[in-house]
Amino acid sequence: QAVVTQEPSLTVSPGGTVTLTCASSTGAVTGRHYTYWFQQKPGQAPRALIYDTSNKHSWTPARFSGSLLGGKAALTLSGAQPDDEAEYYCLLSYSDARLFGGGTKLTVL
Amino acid sequence: QVTLRESGPALVKPTQTLTLTCTFSGFSLSSKRMRVSWIRQPPGKALEWLARIDWDDGKFYSPSLKTRLSISRDTSKNQVVLTMTNMDPVDTATFFCARIDFGDDYWGQGTLVTVSS
Numbered sequence: 719q720a721v722v723t724q725e726p727s728l729t730v731s732p733g734g735t736v737t738l739t740c741a742s743s744t745g746a747v748t749g750r751h752y753t754y755w756f757q758q759k760p761g762q763a764p765r766a767l768i769y770d771t772s773n774k775h776s777w778t779p780a781r782f783s784g785s786l787l788g789g790k791a792a793l794t795l796s797g798a799q800p801d802d803e804a805e806y807y808c809l810l811s812y813s814d815a816r817l818f819g820g821g822t823k824l825t826v827l
Numbered sequence: 828q829v830t831l832r833e834s835g836p837a838l839v840k841p842t843q844t845l846t847l848t849c850t851f852s853g854f855s856l857s858s859k860r861m862r863v864s865w866i867r868q869p870p871g872k873a874l875e876w877l878a879r880i881d882w883d884d885g886k887f888y889s890p891s892l893k894t895r896l897s898i899s900r901d902t903s904k905n906q907v908v909l910t911m912t913n914m915d916p917v918d919t920a921t922f923f924c925a926r927i928d929f930g931d932d933y934w935g936q937g938t939l940v941t942v943s944s
Contacts, residue, residue, distance in 0.1 A: 719890045754927060756874070763923060764874065766932035775932060807874050809927070815887055816864070818874040 720744045722810050724819035729827055730798040738822045739790040740808030746789035747810065753791040754809040755784055757802075758821075764807060768793060798826050829853035831863075831924050831935040838941050839914050845940060849907040849924030856902055858882055862928040863907045865898065867920040868937075875920075879928075880907055914942045 721743040730736035740747060740755075747753065753771045756764035766775055768784035771791060781797045791808055803826045808819040835847035847865070854861055864879040878898040879887045888896050897910045907924060921937040 758874075763925075763934040763937060765934075766927065769930045769932070773930060775930070809874075809876065815890055816876045816879070817889075818866075818876055821873045 720810075720812060720817055722808065722817045722819040724806075724808060724822045726820065727823045727825065729825045730795065730802075732798055732800060732826055734798050735794065735796045736798060736824065737787070738793040738795075738806055738808075738824070739787065740792070740810065740819050741790045742810055744812075747786060747791045749786070751791065751810040751812070753784065755782075755791075755793045756807045756809065758805045758807065767806075795824075800826050802826055829926065829933045831926070831933055833922055833924050833935045833938040835922075835938055835940065837939060838943065840944050841915055841942060843914050845909075845911045845914050845918075847909045847911075847922055847924075847938065847940070849909070849935060851905050851907070851924070854926075856880070856882060856900055856905070856907070860929055862926065863900075864925050864927055865907075865909045866923045866925060866927075867918075868923070869917075869920040872920075877911075877922075878909060916942045918942050 723741045755768040758764040767778045767782050772784040783794050785792050806822045831851045861882040865877040868874050880898045895912045900907050919942045921939045923937045924935045926933040
């Protein structure tokens with residue numbers, strides 16, 4: 719059974735850049751994992767920022783981007799703002815199921 | 828406008844079976860590429876994908892929970908039903924139904940289910 723791993727926590731300075739990653743225990747993450755990235759704030763349902771590795775939704779701020787990096791899925795935030803402080807989850811697709819990562823708590827400080 | 832709403836008991840006893848219903852509008856689960864998933868989130872913990880049902884009645888389950896889960900649909904009522912057997916206090920969580928495939932991002936508000944005697 720696969721396990722999806724994210725950094726438990728990261729800190730970024732306002733205006734700074736940070737990359738969150740998402741790894742699969744089965745090997746390299748590829749485009750066929752159709753990676754989603756979600757942002758979740760306390761008391762709210764998750765909201766997708768990225769789908770299919772790098773596609774943005776209409777509401778996704780331009781400062782967020784998705785990619786594949788070194789065998790992992792990556793979410794890069796360039797120009798962090800205080801409002802970006804949240805929990806971030808990746809979601810990977812496998813042949814017969816999907817798996818969330820454990821989440822990354824991003825602090826903007 | 829796509830909406831999803833979860834309903835079911837707020838409290839179940841250990842060993843009981845949980846039945847949750849997702850009632851949706853704004854789409855038909857019979858339409859190609861439509862999928863509805865169930866996700867849960869224990870208080871203060873991570874999201875966990877549970878199951879999915881597709882437009883062609885394909886069904887997919889979390890490998891770690893597949894022996895306890897069952898998903899079904901009633902296309903005439905626009906509903907998806909999730910059952911989880913042998914509930915335990917560690918299963919206490921907010922359960923969400925959602926459309927999160929093919930670029931979709933629609934979620935219900937979630938329903939908190941507490942497992943306690």
